[in-house]
Amino acid sequence: MNICEEVKNAAAIGISGHLRPDGDCVGAVxxxxxxxxxxxxxxxxxVMLEKPADIFHCIKDVEEIHTDFCTNxxxxxxxxxxxxxxxRIGDAEKYFDRAKKxxxxxxxxxxxxxxxxxxxxxSASSASELVYKVMEDKSLIDEEIARALYIGxxxxxxxxxxxxxxxxxxxxxxxxxxxxxxxxxxxxxxxYEKTYVQNQILGRALLESILFMDGRCVVSMIDKKTMNFYxxxxxxxxxxxxxxxxxxxxxxxIFMYQIESMKYKVSLRSNGKVDVAKVAAFFGxxxxxxxxxxxxxxTFHDIANxxxxxxxxxx
Ligand code: AMP
Ligand code: MN
Ligand code: MN
Numbered sequence: 001m002n003i004c005e006e007v008k009n010a011a012a013i014g015i016s017g018h019l020r021p022d023g024d025c026v027g028a029v030x031x032x033x034x035x036x037x038x039x040x041x042x043x044x045x046x047v048m049l050e051k052p053a054d055i056f057h058c059i060k061d062v063e064e065i066h067t068d069f070c071t072n073x074x075x076x077x078x079x080x081x082x083x084x085x086x087x088r089i090g091d092a093e094k095y096f097d098r099a100k101k102x103x104x105x106x107x108x109x110x111x112x113x114x115x116x117x118x119x120x121x122x123s124a125s126s127a128s129e130l131v132y133k134v135m136e137d138k139s140l141i142d143e144e145i146a147r148a149l150y151i152g153x154x155x156x157x158x159x160x161x162x163x164x165x166x167x168x169x170x171x172x173x174x175x176x177x178x179x180x181x182x183x184x185x186x187x188x189x190x191x192y193e194k195t196y197v198q199n200q201i202l203g204r205a206l207l208e209s210i211l212f213m214d215g216r217c218v219v220s221m222i223d224k225k226t227m228n229f230y231x232x233x234x235x236x237x238x239x240x241x242x243x244x245x246x247x248x249x250x251x252x253x254i255f256m257y258q259i260e261s262m263k264y265k266v267s268l269r270s271n272g273k274v275d276v277a278k279v280a281a282f283f284g285x286x287x288x289x290x291x292x293x294x295x296x297x298x299t300f301h302d303i304a305n306x307x308x309x310x311x312x313x314x315x
Contacts, residue, residue, distance in 0.1 A: 010077035016092035018084035027152025028127035060144040083127035085114040110286030128152025146179035245269040
């Protein structure tokens, strides 16, 4: 796909990604936004996305995002969704539905393609990697665009550690660091650095985790009361499930936090044997083979038991 060809002659272009945007979502959306502003100077390009976490404020023009999903544009000529299908973009979905042309670029195996034009590549490390590929005119890429895409790639690959990292991922990363931003500092500040509160809540989740299925699964949960006590946001819980997955002997890690009474956001991670995308899809969620998620109803114990039954089928 050549994104410039796809948006040719469009006067209004909208871009969105999934709710509670992670590093890949923010990086891909902002990378494409910065690129299209340069490639289509006559077009009105707008981003509709929930407010990115503070660590992503190092990305150029992130303050231009319409975080309230309000805009003066009734009907976009082209609306592009990245790192998700159209069902996880919240209030941006109405702009997508009304748009004259829709484009969906994603790397989730669970995404069948929700646009009129789709570029879904489950083997890609990240949506950011795909966005780099659709930027056919590489001469328009600058340090700021490269920084945004690089952030996306490091977040979805765990700094090029996860199995979704391919030779192509590293070739693109090599091109990106050639633009000269301080990648070492960027990795520290957006991926590894935790606030005091984030570390405390990670500690709580590890302390209260439960091993089951002969040590092949681990589960932990943070309830609303604990979130309130630490004044934590969902973004403060990122990385907890990865740490659980690092437990020796564990094949599958489950982490959930309470959204409301009897409702939890569940994260699943696998060390390879369990296809957690399949488990998540069974409960209405989705994701990748080794990293997936879902929103589930019930008590913590009900949800853990239901997940365990599906995981056991694969072990
Ligand atoms: P998370 O555990 O939220 O970090 O999500 C892990 C992976 O699964 C990410 O790639 C998410 O985009 C994806 N994912 C999480 N929840 C869902 C869902 N409800 N539907 C589809 N994909 C999801
Ligand atoms: Mn994502
Ligand atoms: Mn992604």
